[in-house]
Amino acid sequence: MQTASQAYKAEMKKQLRDRSYIRVTIGLINQEAQASASVPYPERYTYYSNLGMPLNNYQVEELYAACDQDYSQVDGSMYFLPRRAEDVVLNQGIVSESLLGPVELRFPLPYDIRGLTIEFGKAWPVNFRIESDQSTVEVKGNAFGHFVTEEIFDNTTWLRIVPETMVNGQGRLRIHQITMGIGIYFDNHKILSATKKEHVSPIMEELPTLDFDLTVNNKDRTFDIENEDSAVNFLEIGQEIRVLYGQELENGDTEWIPGATVYLREWSADDERMSFSASDRFEDLDGTYYQGTYRPEGITLYNLAVDVLEDAGVDSRTYWLDGYLRDVTVNNPLPPVPHREALQMIANAGRCILYQDRNGKICMKSSFIPDMEARAGAETYFSSAASVLEKTRKEAYAMTGRNFTDVKPAQFFLPREGGDTGRIQNGYVSEAVAGEDGRFQENPQVEIVLEARYKCFGLTLVFGRNPPGEVVFRSYLDGDLAEEYTVSEIDGVTVISHEFPDFDRLVLEFTKGTPFNRVVLDQIEFGESTDYELSYGTELTRTPKGTQLARVRELQVLRTLYSPSAEESKELTRETVEITSADNRYTFYFSNASYEFSCAITDAGAGQTARIVDSSSYYATVEFSGISGSCEVVIMGKEYAVSQAKISRQTGLQGSLEVWENPLVSSPIHAADLADWVGDYLKADREYDLEYRGDPRIDTNDLVFLENKYVPDLLVRVYDHTLKFNGALAGTIKARRDMSGVAAAKNRLERK
Template sequence: MKSSLRERAYIMLSFGLVNQEAQAKARIAPGDFAYFSNAANLFSEKSAEMVYATLEEDFTKVDGSMLFLPRRNSSDTYYDTGLVGGKLVSQAQYELTINLNTGATDFKGITINFGENYPVDFDMVSSSGQTIEIRDNTLAEFTSEEVLENTTYVKLVFYRMKNPQSRLRIYSIRFGYGLVYYNDSVMSSSLDSYISPIGADVPQIDFSVQLKNYDHYFNVDNPKSAINFLETGQEMEIFYGYQLPDSEEIEWVRGNHLLCSEWESDDYTATIRCQDIFRNMDSEYYKGTYTSAGRSYFDLAKEILTDAGLSDYYIDPRLKKLYTKNPLPRVQHKEALQIIANACRCVLSQTRFGSVQIKSSFNPEAAASSNGETAYSQVGNILNDSVKDEYASLAGNYTVANGGMYFLPRNVSGNVLNTGYVSSAISDENGEFGTNPVVTIVQEAACMYYGVKFVFGHALPAAITIRTYNNGSLVEEYEVEDEITKTLVILHDFDDFDTMKIEFTKTAEPHNRIVLNHFSFGDVTDFTMTRTDMTSSPKAIKQELIKEVIESI
């Protein structure tokens, strides 16, 4: 990025043309289904496919991915394995009706996840008599761009499966399909974000993209135009890519997850504008009440988000320990969240995945300890970023004679320079320890971080295991073995934890100690941007001066 000649940059946009009303109200009509079938969740997001092993042709696997089918029971309690037909499709054609439970409507395309054993020949029939024939299908997740017009239901008629002696299975259905656009289709794009540094306003994100209108695909007067099926609130994923130097590989970074707000087109271009999730949270919250016993801000924020219809969000667990008795004023949902964020010294924002986030604007106090260190080690110093001193020792390939190390004094007690952590354990000829050195970081409150940074001394570890805990329970175990350098940055999402244990299991050189000079959470990049890195002149705006902000609740 610092070179005068840079590699090519890329953009990728994906959004689904989904009929949201049909998606929300559609239901499967009664039919011939297996007793363990579950069609209730076909139209919602599913995280995984659960499959029962059955005696069908070329179907059952013994790799641990399938479940044993329980006997039929009176409680009808089974895993959600999606819709499963009652009979083999080979015995007779199988029909399935999807009631839209709306007035006669149009929608462009349908996406059905059939799984590995998909139908090869089938028809889609609308209530108006329109029939779409699908023959020789080869897709487990079938997608069609055909427009179904003026229909109140969709009937699927199946004639032949990939494996002849097998049942029909459907894991999910979406009324619409996804579109993906790359550099060759994108003429221009812009993303503007606004965040008040003092939390005076709700954050905003605006995105606009101009696409080439190939073959009048986005023209309003085209009955099959995609723009006729765009709806306010449809989701758009934005990714940015950069071609790595001296390589053909493109590294993709998620830019944002936004909601469509408006669109327009002419004969040459189509413009789609998107915005953040807070713009749709303008309904009023009026359930604020006085609570004499006090109520945690965590519960208040959760109630507001639930009342706004959101289920995907993150609330800093520190808010569980902060309380208020006062009622929230009658304001918009997004403004109520901003009030809570300000009162708790937090930042209200939208993540790159499109979810609401209330996160502390400061890092909680932390303390470091270990299971064994030398007399001249000071493990508590690793949490500050000062330059550390190192003492020469007889460890393998450790000591340097360039003036960068010190002789260890005879009387170490109270006479130690500014050192970091030096383990008491020494590795053997294989670089392994009898008892692995462990550094423990304990925070005063649980929180999440993206990334950690290590700065080692002249001795490097060869393997590290990081374990995080929250209230004594293991949250995650993450192993690091490749490319351990003197300054090591690990880019990884560490979910809420109050304790992190860093276990060093091996050294790069035999007969060595672990020397850790600095450790930090988050803000793990040393990238800087100067004026010479910019492709255009920066624009400075002087904001109104604010002397103080008083937040009362």
């Protein structure tokens, strides 16, 4: 689920929402820069300027006459200027107040902008400069009002266009339209409808899909395919399309959320509208992966996924793999399948989901509750930091801290140091004692380490007597600091309602305590894995439709075992090939996993040789020497002996038998982990069809709470999500009840 501000969340809960927006670009346009750009110093521009429309994709259609040199026409195509700014009704774009005056744009954050597209209109600059806080681009001899540059403006907070020579002599600089990048750009006033459809199987039963359909107004025939100057003629299959959703907030600001990055597949136009269809990157990963190799020493799923992606030609900067995959090792070869299916098998074997994120990256992310371990640096000899994650009743020792010990029989005498006899079950107790001002000489810290990344929405800290005064949470992901969050309102049971980002390590640093007391932390309990609720009368527009799915009583996960063949080497393939001096290599493919290859030329002549230069379990590449023409080649080798075993898990008392096979799985432990993961999914045998008001925050595989009369805090996992826009948002969801225990009941923490 995408992160959003509290103001955004409150806005989406309102019965009557403010205006929703959408921006769609085809090409290399920085939408964040486009959406946040502004024109400072309005006094430097004419009173009939419009400083916003050129940045928001509005075209200048009719012109006012002005006293610039050789600008105005008396053929009836221009209008007289009104005397007052409030009477200006025609969009003129940005017009400098002075002749040959510059136009400046500002951004609230540094952006990397790849190219600019500027519409200057009928009076364009011939020679001009484009200045930024990092570079200056000199333009000489520009001959058109439509100007495009592919220059890259890195880390830019401002742009300034400074004319030196205008085509009409002494004229003002006019910018009718400016786009931060190169491409076609649509927004609310041009878009008739847009639909985004996503599907992700929570157990990777099938490949993920992302489809986007867009329809724009073409009544002005801007996108006529017979118009040689139309932008439609520059469209190509595979061009990047970026979607950005915006929501107006209570204070009038607009909060923007990335929508999707998809790739153009087809388009068509008539005199009324133009339609675009786009989809995800997986559609292009249709080449076959033949590199599958049996490895007795094993290979991590991480390295195997990298090998598949590299074989598919995917740039390493455009994918992300969960570091947890480095902890899972497999021996079996991947069969010859398309690259996308190979990635699907790896994701399933690693209990991950495979998807494309909103920036277009291919991602493989763990999708289970990770094992956690708690530890602390400086703790007392009677402390037990590891137990803070255990849901057990904690007892307390009597200590000498101020106002800590009483005479009630609820505390125990301290054991002697080094003697464990009679130890009670307690939590973390810091070695450090707070001073008179509540400060420590060395701040106590507790660290939670997870086997895989995790995201949670809130947690609960249960303290002993005299809780500390302040704690700082630092969350880390892959060794990098993800967030620092401070809480200073603390009591004995402290519920922290905060959306923590993905993390695989969480450090709690106690920066202030109760004077003359140690920090006593009995329990850390992670709260909901979601803060999103679909409720009647707020989000849902119709009552949910629930379906009881076929029940499964038993799940069997098959293990595939490879072993050396007991047979002698045999002929694997025989083929006649054509060899030339320019192309002296040929690759032979096998249907079964094989090894110990050798090759020979049938009836080889003098000086004719062949040798295997590359191979996997499913192919062998042979290099020839001394041959020009056709020859028959025999490949000899052995086929692995393949057998199967199974691991069973009981998922219910009634129902069918489900068999799950992943060719990568061979070890009993790996199969058992996979059986638990898939089994939890199959136990959730109820799904729901939902219609709601639409929210761009939701991703497939998100957990959400669904209001239900009989089951409080019903947790469901989204696997289909359709988001429609036609001036307003609407959506549909298909979700399955979640039984994995990833999240607790929504109000469980508050009820403690």
